Amino acid sequence: MEGVRKTMRLTTKGRYAVTAMMDLAIHEVAGPVTLTDIASSQNISLSYLEQLFANLRRAGLVKGMRGPGGGYRLACPAADISIAKIIVAVDDKVDATRCGGKGDCQDGEPCLTHELWVDLSRQLYEFLDGISLGDLTQWPCVQDVAARQDARDGRHVAAGRGANPN
Secondary structure, eight states: OOSOOOOBOOOHHHHHHHHHHHHHHHHGGGSOBOHHHHHHHHTOOHHHHHHHHHHHHHTTSEEEEOSTTOEEEESSOGGGOBHHHHHHHHHSOBOOSSSTTSSOTBTTBOOTTHHHHHHHHHHHHHHHHTOBHHHHHTOHHHHHHHHHHHHHHTOOOOSSTTOOOO
């Protein structure tokens, strides 16, 4: 396999980052979103979210707003943030190989199935890179879950859920 290899490792960190970014994309229409609200709604530890958002901020995906009514906003439109960008921002890569894509999986050499896992990693990256936060906020199943969570948590979102005009 030639060319640039994009590898991705799907970890809890990546899943939580995507979940938190989805919550942010859905709720920021009403103003900055606090990590406390995301933590409570998504059952993610606040201290863990703080670590994730530090990485997301460094990657230029979110921006913090200080002061009363502060919180986080997306740094660019939800349509411009792919799921792969989020995962890469917190995990560094998406990788289905045992060797981290290095090709040293068996005594310093590629194993029999190395290229299969490299290809899967590439396809997974391309799939996730082709889906934006904006796309996901429009999925009916996502809107249903968000409405259920909002009703449970007493959170409210203006009409046009997830329609980030950044």
